[in-house]
Amino acid sequence: MNLRIELSENSTEDERNAILAPLHAYNVAKAGIAVSQPLTLLVRDDDGQILGGLYGRLACQWLFVDLLSVPEAGRGQGIGSKLMRMAEDLAREKGCIGAWLDTFDFQAPEFYKKLGYSQFGEIVDYPPGHKRHFFQKRLID
Numbered sequence: 214m215n216l217r218i219e220l221s222e223n224s225t226e227d228e229r230n231a232i233l234a235p236l237h238a239y240n241v242a243k244a245g246i247a248v249s250q251p252l253t254l255l256v257r258d259d260d261g262q263i264l265g266g267l268y269g270r271l272a273c274q275w276l277f278v279d280l281l282s283v284p285e286a287g288r289g290q291g292i293g294s295k296l297m298r299m300a301e302d303l304a305r306e307k308g309c310i311g312a313w314l315d316t317f318d319f320q321a322p323e324f325y326k327k328l329g330y331s332q333f334g335e336i337v338d339y340p341p342g343h344k345r346h347f348f349q350k351r352l353i354d
Contacts (some may be wrong), residue, residue, distance in 0.1 A: 276304035
């Protein structure tokens with residue numbers, strides 16, 4: 214079999230899935246890693262408009278918090294903390310042992326520290342002049 218490498222100028226979801234399929238099969242065979250399950254909490258206004266929320270994924274008995282957005286009008290009212298607590302509680306109910314996330318230095322590293330998250334890594338100059346922080350928290354003892 215001859216193999217070649219080529220650049221896809223317009224990446225598609227089908228191409229991503231073609232790369233993911235053998236990786237997923239390998240992960241399942243080696244570690245029993247199954248497909249992740251989404252976790253979504255929405256912040257809505259009186260008209261039902263989505264203004265923010267939390268989007269995460271449950272996988273490998275961990276919650277990954279991918280997105281957390283609190284509308285400007287709701288900041289300082291505990292909404293972010295409530296979203297995180299709700300996500301953590303739901304993750305515990307699903308058998309998760311921990312939660313992890315990343316954030317930039319200009320976003321909310323101190324917020325996550327106040328919620329009991331500890332930093333386990335960072336990338337300097339991502340983007341240039343800033344840092345990307347990685348945090349984790351054990352959900353069960």
